[in-house]
Amino acid sequence: MESVLGRYKNLIVLACVLVAQVLGLAVQVKRTTDTQSTRLIRIWAVSSITPFEKVLNWVHGGSWNLWHNYFYLRGVRAENRELKAEIERLRLEQVRLNEDAAQARRLQALLSFKEQFISQTLPAQVIGSGGSEQSRIVYIDKGQKDGLKADMAVITVDGIVGKVLKVFGSTSQVLLIDDQSSGVGAILEKSRLQGILRGTPSGEVVLERIMTDNAVQPGEEVRTSGGDRVFPKGLPVGTVTKVGNGADLFLSIRVRPAANLSKLEEVLVVTHLVEQEPTQLQSGPVRAADILAQRLPSVPDKPPADTAKPKPDAPVKEATHPAAPAPGKPSGSTAQSRAEATPNPRSDSITPVSPRTAGTTPSAVQPATAHRPTPPPVQVADPVNSTAPKTRPAPAPASATEPSTQNGPQ
């Protein structure tokens, strides 16, 4: 007997180790959540790796910033010019979008919609990956100590990234949207078709569950539908790149994610969402005169007595905006001011000069948009001390043009 054991010792040990691992796998497959033993192994592995990753990322980021922020400034002036031009263009676009948003809010108030707002986010840095082609996950440098929980949405300014999968002490595992086990409720922006966004084994992102009798065009934007109860509605997801026939009468729609998932550095974890019903004031009856007043150019506000006679060389925008500018906005020449001062050349729409945008006392006709719901205050957790988040005042109706790409209402 002993000689047999000695002779086949290697094979017996191999068989034992394999059987143990197979049994462990079987237990994990049966249970959806991690068992205590597997969670311990994960904690050990993550705890031994992530501190080094944090240090290396800190050194790497520091040297990179030093080079790019202090030495390598080539092309910064040109980039600055381009960015300024883009700001001007975006401000013009924002004036138009504000009107659309106000109209949408009025309709939502009429239908007693509950709106979902991102009320608090926590910035985090991506420090590492899962290191496997089969599992597309990343690690961020915030965890249980910072108040993170599983299933929290992770986004960037460009679009959604994924959701928190597992939370450890000071780090968390984020499942990216291109992982094959992820699923995001998504909606096509123009056609309003809803589907499920999934990752493929090859790392592509596809939109599933849209019937072949629907027309979907490449280039169409995809946004979150809010149906997964993880991501709030309306966040950018990506763009349709290819549409083909899939299996079972469903389209095969490939989507290019809006966020660059292969080069993630900083992300925002949505730590708190708020559902808000329209107030009585918002959901009150809307008078036809209000709607009409909104569509017609309003009378400019009466300037103060001391500035009743504007200087001849004063720009037109100063005359139309005697009041102080909204907080956070420059008081100088803004594209928005120009847009408000200049009627839109299109015959069917005239850019309104409303008291809402001017930030002054209401004129004789109060437009309905003045009653737009005020989103809850947006809190940006302090990345250094997340336990004491700073409160950023909610964008007031008068300063609706303030960019709020990161933390604004979605």
Added chain:
Amino acid sequence: MPITYTSGEQVEVYRFNWLITLGVPATALFLQAWLPHQFPVFAMLDLPLLVTIFFAISRRNPISGLLTGGVIGIFQDALTGLPIGLNGIAKTLVGYAASSLGVKIDVENAGARLLVTLVFCVAHKVIYFTVARGMVSLSVQWSWPHELWSALVNAIVGVFLFYALDRFKLRT
């Protein structure tokens, strides 16, 4: 305290300092998690597998090889979001096979190392995908060109890595 292992009659058996025994796999796991985040092309590499093969063929002890592979694989699985044991089983088998092969043939020259690493990389992928599909029902994708290319890249990197790690070998 150096860790010693059984030696064969014909081929030379090596042992490693405990610092190397623990440090090299830990470094490989760390780099495997960190490098693909900084440079996505490195996701193709499987440094823990290369380390498993190196220790297995150097020690030439099947039990040591399979245990090394199993532990490295389990810790590698722990860093992914997938069930623990996929890499564990695959690397256990590769560790056992590599050390068994190391007992029989000499794999000290570059050509033999390239060939052995190439074969074991492909074998590792086959085992991994079999377990992932057969036991965990993961819808992993198999592409021969990609797997062969990946195995070749790993084998080439492995040759250089093995030469670097040869410095830490201690004769029994």
